Amino acid sequence: MMGYGYHRRYLWIDVSTGEARAIPLEEEVLRAYLGGVGLGTWLLLRHAPLGVDPLAPEAPLVVAFSPLVGGPLTTSAKFAIVSKSPLTNRINDSLCSSRFALAGKRTGFDAIVVTGRATEPSLLLVDEERVELVPAATWWGREIRATQEGLEGKFGSRWESLVIGPAGEHLVRFATVSHAGRHAGRGGTGAVLGAKQLKGILVRGERTVRVADPQRLGILARRLSAASLGPATEKYRELGTVANLATLQRLHALPTRNFSPDYQSRAFSLSRASFAESGQVVRRSCAACGIGCEHLFVSSEGRRDADDRVRLEYENVFALGPLCGVADPAIVRRASHRCDELGMDTMSAGATLAMAMECVERGWWTGVPLRFGDGEALLDGLEKIARRDAFGDWLAEGSRRLGELLGEPACSLAAHVKGLEMPGYDPRTMQTLAVGLAVAARGADHNRSGAYQRDLSPQADRFRITPRTPLDVMACEEEAALYDSLILCKFVRRALGRDPHEAIAEMLEATVGWHMTPGELIEIAHRVIDARHLFNERQGWTADEDTLPERFFQEPAILSDGTRIHLDRDDFRRAVQQYYALRGWDGCGRLSESRQRELLLEHCTDVHNPCF
Numbered sequence: 001m002m003g004y005g006y007h008r009r010y011l012w013i014d015v016s017t018g019e020a021r022a023i024p025l026e027e028e029v030l031r032a033y034l035g036g037v038g039l040g041t042w043l044l045l046r047h048a049p050l051g052v053d054p055l056a057p058e059a060p061l062v063v064a065f066s067p068l069v070g071g072p073l074t075t076s077a078k079f080a081i082v083s084k085s086p087l088t089n090r091i092n093d094s095l096c097s098s099r100f101a102l103a104g105k106r107t108g109f110d111a112i113v114v115t116g117r118a119t120e121p122s123l124l125l126v127d128e129e130r131v132e133l134v135p136a137a138t139w140w141g142r143e144i145r146a147t148q149e150g151l152e153g154k155f156g157s158r159w160e161s162l163v164i165g166p167a168g169e170h171l172v173r174f175a176t177v178s179h180a181g182r183h184a185g186r187g188g189t190g191a192v193l194g195a196k197q198l199k200g201i202l203v204r205g206e207r208t209v210r211v212a213d214p215q216r217l218g219i220l221a222r223r224l225s226a227a228s229l230g231p232a233t234e235k236y237r238e239l240g241t242v243a244n245l246a247t248l249q250r251l252h253a254l255p256t257r258n259f260s261p262d263y264q265s266r267a268f269s270l271s272r273a274s275f276a277e278s279g280q281v282v283r284r285s286c287a288a289c290g291i292g293c294e295h296l297f298v299s300s301e302g303r304r305d306a307d308d309r310v311r312l313e314y315e316n317v318f319a320l321g322p323l324c325g326v327a328d329p330a331i332v333r334r335a336s337h338r339c340d341e342l343g344m345d346t347m348s349a350g351a352t353l354a355m356a357m358e359c360v361e362r363g364w365w366t367g368v369p370l371r372f373g374d375g376e377a378l379l380d381g382l383e384k385i386a387r388r389d390a391f392g393d394w395l396a397e398g399s400r401r402l403g404e405l406l407g408e409p410a411c412s413l414a415a416h417v418k419g420l421e422m423p424g425y426d427p428r429t430m431q432t433l434a435v436g437l438a439v440a441a442r443g444a445d446h447n448r449s450g451a452y453q454r455d456l457s458p459q460a461d462r463f464r465i466t467p468r469t470p471l472d473v474m475a476c477e478e479e480a481a482l483y484d485s486l487i488l489c490k491f492v493r494r495a496l497g498r499d500p501h502e503a504i505a506e507m508l509e510a511t512v513g514w515h516m517t518p519g520e521l522i523e524i525a526h527r528v529i530d531a532r533h534l535f536n537e538r539q540g541w542t543a544d545e546d547t548l549p550e551r552f553f554q555e556p557a558i559l560s561d562g563t564r565i566h567l568d569r570d571d572f573r574r575a576v577q578q579y580y581a582l583r584g585w586d587g588c589g590r591l592s593e594s595r596q597r598e599l600l601l602e603h604c605t606d607v608h609n610p611c612f
Contacts, residue, residue: 004212005067005512006030010043011109013131015124015196016057016116020131025110026604031514035066037093038485038528039111040082044091045535045600047113052539054086054188055171055195057117063162063201064111066487067512069101071211072221075489077101081162085187086195087173087348087398088419088443090536090545092187095447095484098179103160106205118197123151125159127204136199140169143341144178147199155202163200164190165343167386171195172396174348174421178340181311186345187420187442212513220507227495241314245270248314251456252559253429256322257372258354259415259422261555270321270329297333310337318424319350324357325372335378342386351421352399353381355413356391364410418443418545427548428557428567430455431465435575436473438546441532450476450490465571470579478525485528530583531599534591543589546576 006025013020025039033039040062047060061083068076079101085092104112108128118133121140125132139147144165151161160179167175168190175190176183185192193200211217248254297312310333320326320335339346357372359365368391370377384392394405400419403411415422420443427434436451437444446452454472455462479500483490486504496503501518509515533541553572556564580589591599 003027003512004210005071005508006035007105007108007110007207007209009109010111010113011107011126011131012047012113012115013124013126014116015114015118015122015133015198018131018133022109029601029604030067030110032524032527032601033531034485034524035069035110036064036078036080036095036485036487037082037481038524038531039066040064040080040093041091041528041531041535042599042601043111043113044082044084045531045538047115048084048535048539050538052084054084054089054192057196058115059084059192059195061114061189061192061196062111063104063114065101065105065109066485068486068488068507069105070208071511072218073488073507074221074225075492076487078487078489079104080484080487081177081184081189083185083189083192084535084539085189085420085442086171086191087188087400089539090418090443090541091441091532091539092185092189093442093448093484093532094184094186094189095487096177096179096182096184097489098160098182100160100162100179100203103158103205104203105209106207107203108205108207112201112203114196114198114201116196121197121199124198124201125155125204126201128207139163139199141166144181144343145341148178148180151200151202159202159204161200161202163343164193164198165341165386167191167342167344167396168194169199170386170388170396172344172385172388173398173401174345174352176343176345178343181340183340183343183345186348186445190343211511213510217507217510220503220510224492224495224503227492227497240312242312242317244314245317248425251429251462252557252565253426253455254318254322255415255422255424255426257325258323258351258358258413259426259551261428261551262558270317270327270332310340312336315424316346316350319347319354319421320378323350323354323424324378325354326375326378327373328375331375331378335375335382338379338382342382344382344386347423348398348421349382349385351415352385352395352402353378355399355402355410355415356381356395358413359406359410365406412550415549415551416444417548420444425452425455426557427552428565429559430462431567432460432462432469432472434548434552434567435465435469435572435579436476438548438572439473439576439579440477441529441536447490448477448480448484449473450480463565465568465575467578469575470582473575473579474582477529478522481525481528482521485524526583527599530591530595533585533589534596534599537590543576543580546589548572 064080082093121136123136171191173188321332399414403414422444423446432454433451436449556566
C-alpha cells in the first residue's frame with residue numbers, strides 16, 4: 001500500500017509483550033496532518049488513555065517522520081518525537097535533525113508508537129524484517145557518547161540509535177533523548193523512555209518511497225539549497241545562534257539571575273568571541289542540510305580533540321550562563337558538555353538551578369551549596385540532578401515541582417509555563433512573546449510559538465500588548481505548526497520566497513502528488529494546533545494554565561536608563577481571550593464537540609495486522 005512520499009502505515013509496539021503490529025494510515029489522515037508533529041499528535045490522541053501518567057507503561061511515545069524525509073530538500077532529515085510530558089503533564093512534541101530520521105523511515109513506516117514497559121533494561125531494534133528487544137545491562141548507566149559508540153561497535157554503523165543517558169534512567173523530568181549528540185524532548189522524553197526500561201531505540205532499513213515527480217523535486221531542491229545559502233541564513237551560518245547573546249543584551253531582553261528585573265546588574269561579558277578564544281570553532285551541518293548553523297566549541301582548556309567539542313546554542317548558553325549568574329565561558333562550555341553527556345535539557349536544568357540559587361539567596365532553602373555565579377556549584381548540581389543524588393533529587397523534578405516542595409513563597413520564583421521552563425527572552429520586554437508562551441500547548445516553548453520574531457522586527461512595539469498581538473501570536477504558531485509537520489527547519493522560511501505556502505504546495509505536489517492550495521495548508525496548521533490543544537484538554541488542561549508566573553506582572557523590568565517596563569495583567573488577559581476567540585474556542589478556551597470529532601477522524605478505524 002506504499003504511495004508517493006509515504007509508506008502509509010505506522011508500527012505499534014508493546015515492549016511489555018514484544019507484540020508488534022503494522023497499522024494502515026489512510027490518505028485522509030495524512031492529508032489532514034502531513035507528518036512530524038501533526039501526525040505524531042494525532043497518533044498520541046489515539047493511543048494515550050485519558051489521564052495517563054506520563055511514566056506509566058500505558059503512556060505512548062511516538063516517533064513520526066514526514067513525506068519529505070529521504071528526499072533531496074535541504075533540512076528535511078528530521079523526525080518528531082511526541083509524548084505526554086512528565087514535566088508538564090501536557091503534550092511534549094520535539095524535533096531532531098539526524099540520520100535517525102533517514103534510517104527510521106527506511107524501516108518502512110511513517111511513524112513508530114511504543115507502549116509498555118520491558119521486563120529488564122533493554123534496547124528496541126526495528127528494521128524492515130523484525131522487531132526485537134535485546135538486553136541492555138551492558139549500556140545501562142553509561143553516558144551518551146559511550147553508549148552510542150558501544151552500540152555502533154556492537155551492532156554496526158548501519159543501525160542508527162536514539163538513546164538516553166543517566167538522567168533518563170533516573171527519570172529526571174527534563175531528561176532528553178539523543179542521537180549523535182543532538183538532543184530532543186526537553187519536557188522529559190528521556191524519562192518516558194527510561195520508564196519503559198529502554199536505553200534506546202535502534203533503526204535500520206532499506207525501504208525507500210517513490211516521489212511523484214523526481215525531476216521537478218530535484219529542481220526545487222536545487223533552488224531551495226541555493227536560496228538557503230543566501231543572506232537570510234548568513235548570520236547563523238557564520239556565527240551560530242550564540243551570536244544572539246549580544247543582540248538580546250542590547251535589547252534588554254537577556255534574562256539573568258533567574259529573571260531578575262534589574263537590567264543594571266545584567267552586564268555580562270559572555271559572547272561568541274569569548275567562547276571561541278580558547279581554540280578552533282568547527283561549523284557543521286545537520287543531516288541533509290546545507291546551511292550549517294551548528295557550531296562546536298572546545299569544552300575545556302588545553303584539549304583540541306573531537307571528543308572535547310561541545311555544541312553551543314544561544315539557549316544553553318543563556319540558561320547555564322547569565323540565568324545562573326555565571327560569566328565564565330569555560331564553565332558554561334563544561335556545563336553544556338555535561339548536560340549532553342548526562343542526557344538532560346540545558347534550559348530546564350539551568351532554570352531550575354537558577355530558581356534554587358535565588359531561593360538559597362533569600363534564605364528559603366538552607367543547607368544547599370548553590371549560589372549565583374558559583375560555576376563549580378553549578379557543575380556539581382548538574383551531576384546530582386542526573387542521578388537524583390542528595391538535593392539533586394528535588395531539582396530533578398523541575399522548577400514548578402521544586403516550588404511546591406519548598407512551599408510558598410518559593411513557588412513565585414519558578415519561571416515556567418505549564419511546568420516547562422522559560423526560554424532565554426524576558427517576556428516583560430518582549431510582550432508578543434509573553435502571550436505566545438502563555439497559550440502555547442507545550443508550555444514556555446519559543447519554537448512552537450515563534451512570537452519573538454514579531455518582537456524583534458523593526459516595526460514592533462515590544463514593550464506593550466496591542467490589539468494586533470493575538471493575531472501575531474496566531475500567525476507565528478501556524479507557521480511553526482506547518483514547518484514542524486512537513487518537517488522543515490524554520491531557518492529556511494525566508495528562503496522560500498514571498499509566499500512560502502505556494503512553495504510548500506509545490507514541494508508537496510512534486511513529492512506526494514497532491515495538489516494543495518495555500519488555504520488548505522493554512523487549515524492543516526489550524527488543525528494541528530487544535531489537535532495539540534485537544535490533547536491537553538483531554539488530559540486535564542484548564543484556562544488558568546495559560547498565564548505567566550506572577551513575578552512578571554508584579555516586578556517591572558528596569559532598563560539601564562532606569563525606565564520601568566510593566567507587563568499589564570489586564571491587557572494580557574484580554575489578549576488571551578481574544579486569542580481564544582480568533583481560534584474559534586469558547587471563553588474558557590475549549591473546542592466544540594464537533595471540532596473534536598473532526599480532529600480525531602474517528603471514522604478512520606485502525607486495522608491491526610500482524611507486522612512480520
